[in-house]
Amino acid sequence: MMKQWISTTLAVAVLAMPAFSQTAEQLMERARLAATLQQADLTGNISGPGGKTNVALFLKGKNIQFQFLENKKWVPFHLRLGGNQFDLFEFKDGKTLRFPNEKLRQPIAGSDLTYEDLSFRFLYWPKPSLLGDERVGPHNCYKIRVNNPGAGGAYSVVYVWVHKEFGAFMKIEGFDRNGTRLKRFEVDGVMKLSDGSYTLKEMTVATMNGDRAASRSKLRFDKPTRTAPGGGPR
Numbered sequence: 001m002m003k004q005w006i007s008t009t010l011a012v013a014v015l016a017m018p019a020f021s022q023t024a025e026q027l028m029e030r031a032r033l034a035a036t037l038q039q040a041d042l043t044g045n046i047s048g049p050g051g052k053t054n055v056a057l058f059l060k061g062k063n064i065q066f067q068f069l070e071n072k073k074w075v076p077f078h079l080r081l082g083g084n085q086f087d088l089f090e091f092k093d094g095k096t097l098r099f100p101n102e103k104l105r106q107p108i109a110g111s112d113l114t115y116e117d118l119s120f121r122f123l124y125w126p127k128p129s130l131l132g133d134e135r136v137g138p139h140n141c142y143k144i145r146v147n148n149p150g151a152g153g154a155y156s157v158v159y160v161w162v163h164k165e166f167g168a169f170m171k172i173e174g175f176d177r178n179g180t181r182l183k184r185f186e187v188d189g190v191m192k193l194s195d196g197s198y199t200l201k202e203m204t205v206a207t208m209n210g211d212r213a214a215s216r217s218k219l220r221f222d223k224p225t226r227t228a229p230g231g232g233p234r
Contacts, residue, residue, distance in 0.1 A: 024130035024144050027162050048217030050110015066118055068108050079119050088119055101152030112205045112217035122158045125149055136161045136170040181208045
């Protein structure tokens with residue numbers, strides 16, 4: 001089965017082109033382009049050690065808004081995409097403000113996902129390196145390394161496994177500057193949208209202790225429904 005998923009974030013649709021004979025920059029650009037081509041509103045939930053909370057993603061081309069439910073209120077933040085760059089913002093007191101670096105590592109609703117994880121901002125770091133081939137389960141993948149350009153956050157190095165034929169992300173691992181593995185993201189399932197494209201249905205996010213998971217959370221999405229940015233699902 002061809003697995004495809006959207007990321008930022010967390011949103012990647014599959015392109016029909018084969019991914020062979022491409023550079024690391026082209027592979028990453030392909031996945032980012034797929035994310036920005038998505039036009040869908042998704043609702044779902046995050047479940048983890050701290051319990052379960054609702055989430056919503058509003059994907060409008062190069063603008064992606066994330067929300068999660070906290071104390072019966074929707075907490076939104078926003079990712080603007082463009083080529084090899086991204087800008088992350090939060091909404092506070094009716095204003096749109098650049099997202100503070102010190103807040104990137106904060107867990108969302110007691111889960112293993114942080115703001116940095118849910119936005120997948122590290123996918124936009126420059127100068128990725130193609131390390132070679134590696135399997136992820138039954139899937140033949142390219143392994144790509146990206147280094148933090150000084151953008152803050154928990155990760156110094158992130159490794160991304162991309163499906164060889166279809167360009168879909170299958171796994172991501174983040175490490176700190178000491179080489180300690182901090183987080184692992186693995187796609188568990190996808191779903192088909194009405195326009196024929198595919199999007200993330202379920203993903204496991206694990207906080208790592210060496211090669212073992214110290215805790216895990218699940219990010220799940222329902223079939224797309226009509227939603228209302230700023231106020232949760234309609």
